[in-house]
Amino acid sequence: MSIVSFIIYCFVITVTPGTTNILILNTVQNDGVKSAMVFAYGSVLGFGIILASAAFLSSFFANVLPSIIIFVQIGGTFYMLYLAYQIYKMDASNDTKTEGRTSFNRGLFVQLLNPKPIMFALTLFPSFVLPYYNSTLSLTITVAGVTLIGFLSFILWVTFGAIFKEFLKKYHKAANTTMAVFIVYAAVMIWI
Numbered sequence: 053m054s055i056v057s058f059i060i061y062c063f064v065i066t067v068t069p070g071t072t073n074i075l076i077l078n079t080v081q082n083d084g085v086k087s088a089m090v091f092a093y094g095s096v097l098g099f100g101i102i103l104a105s106a107a108f109l110s111s112f113f114a115n116v117l118p119s120i121i122i123f124v125q126i127g128g129t130f131y132m133l134y135l136a137y138q139i140y141k142m143d144a145s146n147d148t149k150t151e152g153r154t155s156f157n158r159g160l161f162v163q164l165l166n167p168k169p170i171m172f173a174l175t176l177f178p179s180f181v182l183p184y185y186n187s188t189l190s191l192t193i194t195v196a197g198v199t200l201i202g203f204l205s206f207i208l209w210v211t212f213g214a215i216f217k218e219f220l221k222k223y224h225k226a227a228n229t230t231m232a233v234f235i236v237y238a239a240v241m242i243w244i
Contacts, residue, residue, distance in 0.1 A: 058180060062198050066205035070168040070238055071132055072159075073209045074231045078139055080213025081220040081227065088213060092206040094159025099169050100199040106173035107191040110182055125243060128167030132239035135162075140232035168238065169202075 067073070072095045079088040163169060181194050213220070220227040 059197075059201065061180070062176075062201045063205065065168075065172050066198075066202045067208060069234050071135060071166045071235055072163055072169075073205065074139070074234055075135065075162060076206055076209040077213045077220075078142070078228070078231055080210055081217055081224070082142065085210060085214050088210045090156050091159040092203070092210060094156035094161075095163040095206060096159075096199060096203045097156075098160040098163025098166075099202040100195065101164065102169050102173045103176075103195045103198055106170075107177050107181070107195050110177045124167050124170050128165060128170070129239045129243070131165050132167070132235050136232040136235035136239070139228050139235065142228055 076088050076092055076095070079091050176198070177191075177194075181191070185191070185194070
């Protein structure tokens, strides 16, 4: 396995628009960078938990994966559609802060229900890691490394949101509609 190709693959998967990345962008727009970072920290913890679970239970997942995937898809689809609706109806023109919406726990919860990292983790280890490395140390290093890549991806989205915050606030309805459409698109794509 080429480590460089593996890192590029992980980075591309984690940086492409998905539910968490779009929620981070939306949080920067509505609540600021500090709130987005708190949300991102919770998301990173959730991402790490998903990766660790997939790594250390990969033999179990390999046996029951077909029956789990459908529940992840169904639950994830409904949750993503709910998030899209929440973003669409959000009014960024008022300046009231909504700390409960962007908390560490919310970031963790969103990530644990997000089908994109679950499917990513469930395919990452059996397809790319376990055929080459199966020691506890190598799995731990992989989980830590991929979690770091996810964190860097979230930081990119926070930075992007901070740079374009005023633009996004000025055109908040169009920005929220676009973000909601991307989440709906992501919900549809998990079925294709």
